[in-house]
Amino acid sequence: MNQRLKYALNFIKYRLFAKHRKGHGIHSPFLFELIIKVLNDKKADEDLKKVFEVYKKYKKSNEILVYNEIGAGTSYTRPKRLSVGEIIKKSSVNKKYGSLLFRLIKYFNCKDLLELGTSVGISTAFIARAITKSNFVSIEGVAEKVNIAKKITSELNLNTNFIVGNINDKLEAALNDFEKLDFVYFDGNHTKESTLKYFHFCLNKSHNDSVFVFDDIRWSKGMEEAWTEIKNNKNVRLSVDLYRMGLIFFREELSKEHYIIKF
Numbered sequence: 001m002n003q004r005l006k007y008a009l010n011f012i013k014y015r016l017f018a019k020h021r022k023g024h025g026i027h028s029p030f031l032f033e034l035i036i037k038v039l040n041d042k043k044a045d046e047d048l049k050k051v052f053e054v055y056k057k058y059k060k061s062n063e064i065l066v067y068n069e070i071g072a073g074t075s076y077t078r079p080k081r082l083s084v085g086e087i088i089k090k091s092s093v094n095k096k097y098g099s100l101l102f103r104l105i106k107y108f109n110c111k112d113l114l115e116l117g118t119s120v121g122i123s124t125a126f127i128a129r130a131i132t133k134s135n136f137v138s139i140e141g142v143a144e145k146v147n148i149a150k151k152i153t154s155e156l157n158l159n160t161n162f163i164v165g166n167i168n169d170k171l172e173a174a175l176n177d178f179e180k181l182d183f184v185y186f187d188g189n190h191t192k193e194s195t196l197k198y199f200h201f202c203l204n205k206s207h208n209d210s211v212f213v214f215d216d217i218r219w220s221k222g223m224e225e226a227w228t229e230i231k232n233n234k235n236v237r238l239s240v241d242l243y244r245m246g247l248i249f250f251r252e253e254l255s256k257e258h259y260i261i262k263f
């Protein structure tokens with residue numbers, strides 16, 4: 001079965017088995033609050049509106065980037081030639097998921113933040129906008145994309161430390177500069193091996209209240225396997241499957257549970 005068909009069938013399965021988004025049938029008070037106050041929150045926050053404006057502007061951008069691709073699914077030997085707008089439409093978070101990143105960080109008051117896979121900085125803007133005084137590092141392998149991310153974050157007056165290079169080479173050193181990690185967004189190099197490797201590195205800096213977010217958990221068989229292994233890790237207490245993204249929590253006060261939530 002091809003991957004697209006499998007993705008569609010998995011989506012139907014997800015819609016059938018996902019718990020209702022209004023929180024019915026959820027016994028964990030922590031998760032119930034999360035659904036009501038974060039997942040279902042539709043308030044038009046002023047900070048979010050500013051990110052939406054920039055998002056809209058750059059989605060229309062015809063500026064061409066010529067670059068060598070990096071990461072899972074890379075099959076081209078020739079450089080890529082795509083407009084910034086095309087890159088955003090193809091691979092950035094949309095407004096719904098970007099707002100989720102923003103709301104999670106705000107709700108849990110996360111201050112030490114790490115992003116793997118900046119691209120042109122759309123998710124970066126949602127993350128950085130959530131909290132003003134933060135220690136935020138974002139790693140990306142393509143310098144041409146980071147140049148756009150820098151433009152976007154400076155337009156929004158955001159404070160982000162960019163690291164340009166392969167996550168495989170840069171992650172360990174980047175983690176040395178963190179005492180702890182409150183929030184990690186995994187969105188670069190979607191192979192099973194890399195995702196698990198990055199997860200285990202970041203686990204060393206996690207704490208009871210850390211939140212880890214994995215993007216594209218159903219992007220491939222390897223990513224599905226990585227997600228299964230991550231949610232079953234002994235340190236993970238609660239996992240929340242939103243179909244595209246998976247959230248994990250380490251809180252010892254929670255009992256080990258996996259939820260599939262309609263989002």
Ligand SMILES: C[S@@+](CC[C@H](N)C(=O)[O-])C[C@H]1O[C@@H](n2cnc3c(N)ncnc32)[C@H](O)[C@@H]1O
Nearest residue numbers: 071092093117119122123140141166167188189
């Ligand atoms: C799905 S995109 C990220 C999208 C971005 N988070 C957003 O929502 O706007 C994944 C990015 O990870 C980068 N990437 C993939 N593998 C990488 C690696 N091993 N090291 C550094 N960057 C990598 C790619 O260049 C690409 O820009």
